[in-house]
Each structure stands twice: as C-alpha cells, then as structure tokens.
Amino acid sequence: MAVKRSMSSGSITINDIAKMLGISKSTVSRALSEHSDVNAETRHKVLELARKLNYTPNALALNLKQQRTNTIGVLIPETVNRFFAKAIGGIQRVANLAGYNVMICQSDESFVTERSNLRSLLTAHVDGVLVSVSAETDRTDHFQILLDKNIPVVFFDRITEELNTSRVYTDNYEIAFEGTEHLISQGCQRIAIVAGPQNLYNSRYRLKGYMDALRKHNLPVKENYIVQSHFRGGTVEDYTRQLINLPQRPDAIFAINDFAAIEMMHVIKKNGLRIPQDIAILGFNNETICRFVEPALTSIDMSAYDMGSEAAALLLDQIKGNRDPQLRLIKSRLVIRESTHLKG
Amino acid sequence: MAVKRSMSSGSITINDIAKMLGISKSTVSRALSEHSDVNAETRHKVLELARKLNYTPNALALNLKQQRTNTIGVLIPETVNRFFAKAIGGIQRVANLAGYNVMICQSDESFVTERSNLRSLLTAHVDGVLVSVSAETDRTDHFQILLDKNIPVVFFDRITEELNTSRVYTDNYEIAFEGTEHLISQGCQRIAIVAGPQNLYNSRYRLKGYMDALRKHNLPVKENYIVQSHFRGGTVEDYTRQLINLPQRPDAIFAINDFAAIEMMHVIKKNGLRIPQDIAILGFNNETICRFVEPALTSIDMSAYDMGSEAAALLLDQIKGNRDPQLRLIKSRLVIRESTHLKG
DNA sequence: ATGAAAGCGCTAACAG
DNA sequence: CTGTTAGCGCTTTCAT
Numbered sequence: 129m130a131v132k133r134s135m136s137s138g139s140i141t142i143n144d145i146a147k148m149l150g151i152s153k154s155t156v157s158r159a160l161s162e163h164s165d166v167n168a169e170t171r172h173k174v175l176e177l178a179r180k181l182n183y184t185p186n187a188l189a190l191n192l193k194q195q196r197t198n199t200i201g202v203l204i205p206e207t208v209n210r211f212f213a214k215a216i217g218g219i220q221r222v223a224n225l226a227g228y229n230v231m232i233c234q235s236d237e238s239f240v241t242e243r244s245n246l247r248s249l250l251t252a253h254v255d256g257v258l259v260s261v262s263a264e265t266d267r268t269d270h271f272q273i274l275l276d277k278n279i280p281v282v283f284f285d286r287i288t289e290e291l292n293t294s295r296v297y298t299d300n301y302e303i304a305f306e307g308t309e310h311l312i313s314q315g316c317q318r319i320a321i322v323a324g325p326q327n328l329y330n331s332r333y334r335l336k337g338y339m340d341a342l343r344k345h346n347l348p349v350k351e352n353y354i355v356q357s358h359f360r361g362g363t364v365e366d367y368t369r370q371l372i373n374l375p376q377r378p379d380a381i382f383a384i385n386d387f388a389a390i391e392m393m394h395v396i397k398k399n400g401l402r403i404p405q406d407i408a409i410l411g412f413n414n415e416t417i418c419r420f421v422e423p424a425l426t427s428i429d430m431s432a433y434d435m436g437s438e439a440a441a442l443l444l445d446q447i448k449g450n451r452d453p454q455l456r457l458i459k460s461r462l463v464i465r466e467s468t469h470l471k472g
Numbered sequence: 473m474a475v476k477r478s479m480s481s482g483s484i485t486i487n488d489i490a491k492m493l494g495i496s497k498s499t500v501s502r503a504l505s506e507h508s509d510v511n512a513e514t515r516h517k518v519l520e521l522a523r524k525l526n527y528t529p530n531a532l533a534l535n536l537k538q539q540r541t542n543t544i545g546v547l548i549p550e551t552v553n554r555f556f557a558k559a560i561g562g563i564q565r566v567a568n569l570a571g572y573n574v575m576i577c578q579s580d581e582s583f584v585t586e587r588s589n590l591r592s593l594l595t596a597h598v599d600g601v602l603v604s605v606s607a608e609t610d611r612t613d614h615f616q617i618l619l620d621k622n623i624p625v626v627f628f629d630r631i632t633e634e635l636n637t638s639r640v641y642t643d644n645y646e647i648a649f650e651g652t653e654h655l656i657s658q659g660c661q662r663i664a665i666v667a668g669p670q671n672l673y674n675s676r677y678r679l680k681g682y683m684d685a686l687r688k689h690n691l692p693v694k695e696n697y698i699v700q701s702h703f704r705g706g707t708v709e710d711y712t713r714q715l716i717n718l719p720q721r722p723d724a725i726f727a728i729n730d731f732a733a734i735e736m737m738h739v740i741k742k743n744g745l746r747i748p749q750d751i752a753i754l755g756f757n758n759e760t761i762c763r764f765v766e767p768a769l770t771s772i773d774m775s776a777y778d779m780g781s782e783a784a785a786l787l788l789d790q791i792k793g794n795r796d797p798q799l800r801l802i803k804s805r806l807v808i809r810e811s812t813h814l815k816g
Numbered sequence: 817a818t819g820a821a822a823g824c825g826c827t828a829a830c831a832g
Numbered sequence: 833c834t835g836t837t838a839g840c841g842c843t844t845t846c847a848t
Contacts, residue, residue, distance in 0.1 A: 138621065141825055152835045157827060164828095167833060187595050188539065189825030192532040192840050199575075199596070207557040216551045220578055229596050231543075232576050234564055251531050252543070252573050277482065387761060394764040417731060420738040422766060485841055496819045501843060511817055533841035536824050820847080831836080 140183045149173055160185070191253070199229040200443060201249035201257040205237050205286070205359075211385075211413055211432045212260065215284065218436030219258060226444050228255070237359060239264040246270055256280040256443045258436075261288060263359050266327035280446035284439035285430075287329050294446065294453040296439040300330050303428055303460040304337030307382060307410050310426075310462060312345050314470040316380035316408055320353040320371050324384055338382060350376075357384050364388050368395040372407070379407055380468070386411040390421050393467070408468040414461075423466035431458050484527045493517055504529070535597070543573040544787060545593035545601040549581050549630070549703075555757055555776045556604065559628065562780030563602060570788050572599070581703060583608040590614055600624040600787045602780075605632060607703050610671035624790035628783035629774075631673050638790060638797040640783040644674050647772055647804040648681030651726060651754050654770075654806060656689050658814040660724035660752055664697040664715050668728055682726060694720075701728050708732050712739040716751070723751055724812070730755040734765050737811070752812040758805075767810035775802050 142160065146153040151170065158164035159174035160183075166174075177183075191197050200223055204212045216232065223230050231254055233245035242262045249257055250273065257274060259281060268290045274281050275291065284296040311319050321338050324331030339349050352374060355367045368391075371378055383389035389411035396407055403409055403423055411418060414429035435458050445451050486504065490497040495514065502508035503518035510518075521527075535541050544567055548556045560576065567574050575598055577589035586606045593601055600623060603615070612634045618625050619635065628640040655663050665682050668675030683693050696718060699711045712735075715722055727733035733755035740751055747753055747767055755762060758773035779802050789795050 143825075153825090154827080154836080155834055157825095158834085161827085165833060170833085184595065186536075186597075186825050188532070188536040188541070188597055189840090190827085192530075192536045192824085192842090193826050193828095195532065195840075197532070207551055207560045208554065210552065210554075210557075213551040213554075213557050216576075217578065220576075224577075224592070229575055229592060230577075231573055232560075232564075233568075233574075234561065248568070248573060251528065253530075253532055390761060391764050394766075397766075417734060417761065420735050422738075422741075487841075497842080498820080498844080499818055501841095502818085505843085509817060514817080530841050533824090534843085536826090536840085537842050537844095539824075818848085820845105822843105822845085824842090826840090827838105829836105829838085832834085 139186065140178075140181045141186065142183075145174060145177055145181065145183065149177060195253070196255050197229075197253050198227060199231055199252070199254050200440070200447075201252070201254035202230055202232045203235065203242065203245050203249065203257060203259045204232070205235050205260060205262050207232070207234060210415060211285070211430060214432035215260075215436030215439075218433040218438070219440040222437045222440035222444065228444065235262040235265075237263040239266075243270045246274070250274065250277070250279075254279070256282070256447045258439050258443055259283050260286040261328070262286075263325050263328065280443055282439050282443040282446070284435050285330065285432075289329065292453055294439075294442040294455070296435050296442065296456045296458060297329070298430055298435070298458050298460045300333035300460075301337040301340075303462065304334035304382070305341045306337075306462050307428060308338045308341035309345070310464065311380045311382070311408055311410060311468060312341065312347070314380075314404070314408060314468055316470075317347060318350075318353065318376055318378045319347070319380040319382060320355065320378035321382040322355045322357050322367065322384040322388065325356070325358055353378055357388070359384070364391040365395050368392045369399075372396060372399055372401065377407075380404075380410070381407060382410045384412060386413045386415040386418055386425060386427055389425055389427070389467075390417070393421065393423075393425070404467050404470055408470060410468055414463050418463070418465060423469075426465045426468040427463050429461045429463050431460070434458055483530065484522075484525045485530065486527075489518060489521055489525065489527065493521060539597070540599050541573075541597050542571060543575055543596065543598050544784070544791075545596070545598035546574055546576045547579065547586065547589050547593065547601060547603045548576070549579055549604060549606050551576070551578060554759060555629070555774060558776035559604075559780030559783075562777040562782075563784045566781045566784035566788065572788065579606040579609075581607040583610075587614045590618070594618065594621070594623075598623070600626070600791045602783050602787055603627050604630040605672070606630075607669050607672065624787055626783050626787040626790070628779050629674065629776075633673065636797055638783075638786040638799070640779050640786065640800045640802060641673070642774055642779070642802050642804045644677035644804075645681040645684075647806065648678035648726070649685045650681075650806050651772060652682045652685035653689070654808065655724040655726070655752055655754060655812060656685065656691070658724075658748070658752060658812055660814075661691060662694075662697065662720055662722045663691070663724040663726060664699065664722035665726040666699045666701050666711065666728040666732065669700070669702055697722055701732070703728070708735040709739050712736045713743075716740060716743055716745065721751075724748075724754070725751060726754045728756060730757045730759040730762055730769060730771055733769055733771070733811075734761070737765065737769070748811055748814055752814060754812055758807050762807070762809060767813075770809045770812040771807050773805045773807050775804070778802055 142156040159166045159171040235242035282294040287295045323335045411427035414427040418425040486500040490500045503510045503515040579586035626638040631639045667679045755771035758771040762769040
C-alpha cells in the first residue's frame with residue numbers, strides 16, 4: 129500500500145494512520161496517548177504503524193488545542209554578560225530535561241526593549257517567563273500583564289520586590305558587607321565602590337552592605353568614594369582616573385564586575401600605582417580570568433549556573449502545579465586572591 | 473454592554489468581535505487583514521472595537537493554520553563562548569526587526585546533544601535554523617532531515633561544506649596565514665600553534681594557513697609544535713608546559729582563543745619567561761580584555777555580531793523568498809598589540 | 817461586500 | 833472499547 133500523506137504539511141497525521149487502519153482518528157489518538165482504554169491489538173497496530181511511518185504529533189495543533197507551547201521565555205539584559213550566559217546554561221538544562229524549549233530575549237539594558245520583548249513573549253504564548261531586569265528598569269507595571277494572564281514569572285538575580293512572584297536572588301547585602309570587611313581587615317581605610325544603578329535591587333543592597341561595613345568599623349562613608357556606573361563600557365577609565373586623582377586617594381576599590389576591575393587595574397598600573405600595596409581591588413563574578421591577571425583578582429563568586437537552573441525549576445513548578453511563589457537564596461562566596469592580599 | 477470573553481483562553485477573539493458587531497467572523501478577519509475588500513464603515517467599526525478590546529490575534533491559531541511559527545532556531549555550541557554570545561546579539565536584532573522570535577539551543581560541544589536539539593527545533597516547527605556545529609561534529613547527516621522538510625538552514629562560523637546551504641564564514645586560512653606571517657616578520661622562527669579539532673572547518677583551514685605561511689618562509693612544519701585542543705578547559709596549563717619544555721622551545725605561540733592565550737601568558741610568565749621577548753603570543757577573538765592584560769594581547773577580530781546578523785538575514789531571505797543558498801565571507805582582522813611586538 | 821462552511825491536527829465529551 | 837461530534841482561533845474558498 130502506498131503511503132499517502134496529507135497534502136498540506138507533508139507530515140503524517142493521526143488522520144493518515146486512521147485511514148490506513150480503517151479506524152477513527154480518536155482511536156488512534158487514544159492508542160497513542162498510552163493511558164486511555166484501547167483494545168490491545170488495536171493499540172499495537174497503531175503504535176506499529178506510527179513507528180513505521182515515523183509519526184510525530186504536530187506540536188502546533190497541540191499548542192492551539194491546549195493553549196500552551198511547552199516553551200518558557202527568558203528575558204535578560206545581555207547574553208554577552210557572562211553572568212547571564214552562564215545562567216542560560218542552567219536554564220536550558222532544566223528546561224530541556226523537562227521537555228521545554230527556551231525562547232531568549234535581550235533587553236540590551238533598555239527599559240523600552242524589555243517591555244517590547246515582554247509583548248513578544250506574550251504573543252508567542254510562552255508558558256512562563258524568567259526575568260532579570262534591565263539597568264534602566266525602575267518600575268514593574270509591565271510585568272503585571274503576565275500575572276493578569278496567569279503566566280508564571282520568576283525573577284532571578286536582578287529581581288524586584290514589588291511583585292508577588294517567585295524570586296531567586298543572592299545575598300547581595302551580606303556578601304558586599306563581607307567583601308568590604310575583608311578589605312578593612314587588610315588594613316584598607318579609604319575604600320571606594322563602583323555602585324550600579326540604584327534602581328536595581330542588587331546595586332542597592334550591595335551599596336548598603338558596603339556602607340554598613342564601613343560604619344561598623346567607624347570608617348566614614350564619603351560621597352566621592354561612591355561612583356555610579358551604568359554597566360555601559362567606555363567609562364571605566366574615566367572614573368578610575370577620577371578616583372585615583374582624589375586628594376584623599378582611595379586605598380581600595382570595590383568594582384562592579386571583574387572586567388571593569390581588570391580595566392581599572394590596567395589604568396591604575398599605567399599611573400604608576402601598585403596593586404594591592406597602593407590600591408587593593410575587589411571584583412565581582414569570579415570569572416576564570418581572575419586567576420590569570422596580575423595580580424590575581426579577588427572576586428565574588430555568584431553561582432550563575434545554579435541561579436539559572438534554580439529559577440527554571442521554580443518556574444516549571446509553577447507552570448505545572450500552580451504552586452505559590454517561592455523565594456530562593458543562592459549564597460555568594462568571597463574568593464580571596466592577590467589583588468587584596470596585604471596581610472596574613 | 474458588558475464585554476463578554478470567550479471562556480477558554482481569556483482573550484478576545486475575532487468571534488467575540490463578530491458577535492458584538494452582529495457580523496460574521498470572516499468579515500472581521502478581512503477587516504483586520506487590511507487588504508481584503510471590506511465596506512469602509514464596517515472596517516472602521518471592527519478596527520475601532522478591536523483597538524478598544526485590545527485584540528491581538530492568537531498566534532497559536534495562526535501557527536496551526538499556516539504551519540509556520542515566525543520563529544527561527546539557533547543551534548550553537550555554548551552561550552558562555554563569547555563569540556557566540558555576541559553572534560546571538562546580531563541574530564536577535566535582525567530576527568526581531570523582522571518580527572521573528574529566536575529559540576536557542578546549546579549543544580555543549582556534544583554531537584549527541586546537537587542532534588537532539590535539532591529534533592527539538594523540528595518539533596517546535598521553527599521556520600529555519602542557524603547552526604554552528606559542535607566540536608565533536610564530524611558528519612552532517614542529521615541536518616538532512618531539515619533540508620528534506622524544506623526548512624532552510626544557514627551555517628555560520630563553524631560551517632560544513634558538505635551540504636548545499638547558505639553559509640557565513642570567515643577567511644580562516646588567510647587570517648591564520650597573515651597572523652603567522654606577522655609572527656615571522658617579528659623575527660619568530662619556531663612558531664607553535666594550538667589547533668582545534670580537525671573535524672572542524674575553521675580549525676582545518678587555520679592550521680593550513682599556518683603551515684603554508686611557514687612553508688612560504690622556508691620554516692619547518694614540526695609535529696610537536698602543533699597542539700590539539702578540544703576547547704575543554706583545564707588543559708591549557710598542561711600543553712603550555714609541554715611546549716615551553718621542548719628541547720627547541722618555541723619563540724611564538726598562536727593560541728586558539730584569547731582566554732586560552734591569557735592563561736598561557738600566565739603560565740609562561742610563572743616560568744620566568746618574558747613575553748614577547750622569549751615567546752610571542754597571538755590570540756583569537758579580540759576580546760575587550762586583550763587591551764588590559766600585560767602585555768596587551770595581539771589577536772584576531774572576528775566580527776561575531778556581524779556574522780550573526782548576516783546569517784540571520786540570509787536565513788530570513790530563504791524563509792521568505794525561497795532564494796538559492798548564498799555564501800558570505802566576513803573578513804577577520806589582525807589587531808597587533810604588545811604580545812607580538814618585537815620589531816618596528 | 818459579506819456570510820457560510822471547510823479545514824489546519826489534535827483532544828475530549830458524549831453516545832453507544 | 834470505539835466512533836461521532838465539537839471545538840481550539842484563524843484564513844480562505846465558495847456562494848450570494
């Protein structure tokens with residue numbers, strides 16, 4: 129018997145199988161679904177033929193029927209940001225194991241793009257969304273649309289506390305506190321910090337941790353030791369110069385990330401200062417490269433992969449079971465190397 | 473009048489609009505489609521109401537009807553590989569502007585995962601696929617399924633020449649030749665290379681360019697100056713030691729990428745050798761960080777973003793117009809810095 | 817210019 | 833255990 133294919137899609141459908149077997153398509157559907165009651169022999173014939181014809185269910189039909197897509201959306205600032213590149217790894221792993229696809233959008237740190245991405249994900253009918261907000265994002269009403277439509281949202285890393293959603297975050301306050309105390313323990317007294325945009329949860333708490341650590345040790349919190357950065361490149365050299373030219377030059381700088389830290393080290397050395405003797409440097413993210421620059425860079429390890437996989441797991445939980453929002457703290461870890469090593 | 477919503481999806485459908493206006497859904501569909509003949513007044517009423525109710529067409533229904541998804545699949549080795557992270561940026565930009573979503577899969581450099589990802593993309597009914605093959609991939613029959621189903625495929629960077637598809641690639645041979653000649657011009661005579669897996673197009677041609685440059689200048693091609701690497705971390709220190717402990721120590725190393733190069737520099741300096749005086753180092757990818765390591769790293773700029781956007785553009789061309797496969801060469805560029813600067 | 821009806825591929829309620 | 837029917841939301845003939 130010649131294999132007759134339905135015209136349009138070029139793929140085998142349950143209709144094809146039904147006709148070839150002289151049964152109804154509902155029976156085929158049941159036989160394929162493995163849990164409905166179907167005569168053993170019929171089932172066998174169906175499965176056999178399906179296998180032979182290499183039948184695969186048309187996901188588009190299922191999507192329409194069930195109004196879901198087995199796809200989760202991921203909305204992040206940038207894939208070139210290594211933290212997020214790693215987080216994607218964790219997300220994909222968890223999602224794929226559960227049979228979900230992943231649709232990634234980048235806001236490029238822009239609020240407008242973030243909102244527009246959200247609309248795209250909505251249009252694509254993703255079953256849930258993982259979000260890390262852009263550097264510009266200072267409100268969260270655009271996420272309300274998702275919640276109104278009962279689409280689960282999980283924030284990770286750059287989270288918001290304004291919405292009642294699951295969140296995966298790190299102990300920004302504590303780790304910034306610890307990092308600052310470490311600098312103090314090395315004898316640093318004039319500690320500067322490059323702080324991210326204060327609309328971001330992470331940046332706020334890190335700054336707070338830094339300030340509280342100074343206060344605890346009776347060190348002054350000085351305005352001109354606090355630099356605002358917006359993650360945009362091209363400004364590191366500027367603010368580094370600015371800092372090292374202060375009348376009271378800082379003896380330590382807590383950088384916003386490792387790449388900025390390494391660029392700062394470069395500028396500092398070019399200006400004839402030594403690291404860590406003149407200025408100690410503390411980074412953020414613990415990139416592999418920290419071990420290979422000179423001096424090796426002290427940094428904070430964020431478990432990006434784990435944050436991604438944990439966030440994905442929480443999201444899938446909610447998609448499936450409709451559980452209540454959960455919070456997950458993934459602890460960061462201070463990794464001490466030469467760039468802050470002054471004592472002991 | 474109370475807004476009545478269809479029960480299931482919670483969203484407004486053309487049926488809702490039709491009922492509220494007392495017309496048929498086909499008329500609504502036509503009015504919305506902007507090009508069919510519809511009475512001006514009727515159209516106006518439909519558009520008005522659609523706007524008021526915030527109507528958006530259900531993409532899942534369209535997908536089923538048209539058997540397409542306005543989604544392109546992207547199959548790459550790893551997002552943590554910065555080349556691909558950047559390429560994704562270019563891909564997304566072009567795709568989003570054209571109204572397409574992007575579904576990303578990572579092979580993690582595994583052939584098996586690559587093949588399995590391909591099946592996922594097929595199941596998701598993506599309209600086309602962008603591919604950069606894994607380090608393990610040494611055959612291409614798994615891509616044939618896509619071509620059989622008339623799903624356009626565009627290879628970029630890690631391409632294959634075995635299939636009749638569009639390709640976006642760089643001038644691996646020429647740039648490796650140029651890089652090697654540059655090292656020779658600086659007086660290097662014993663040039664080692666860290667070569668990638670030889671099943672990869674890029675690795676093969678780069679090695680060839682390196683060898684031909686040596687031959688052109690009557691320098692011997694020596695087996696033990698050619699290191700095989702598989703992109704896996706944790707081996708850089710090993711092969712670097714191996715190279716610098718050769719009886720005839722190389723006076724230059726052409727590295728496989730910048731991060732490997734920087735790690736090599738670290739190992740070399742730890743062993744008391746100077747760069748570039750004892751050993752010159754040439755990287756690949758021209759990461760931002762090349763400027764900030766010491767000495768600043770000579771590297772090869774690959775225009776990752778452009779390769780991504782060009783590949784996406786070719787793919788969309790084919791999805792829409794069904795044009796013939798095209799080839800696009802994106803030239804790489806040698807960026808000379810201190811790590812190879814010996815003369816002039 | 818508009819409505820009725822069919823169909824994309826699948827599931828599920830209902831009837832037998 | 834199985835067939836019939838309806839329906840997910842939309843487009844597109846085919847009538848009128």
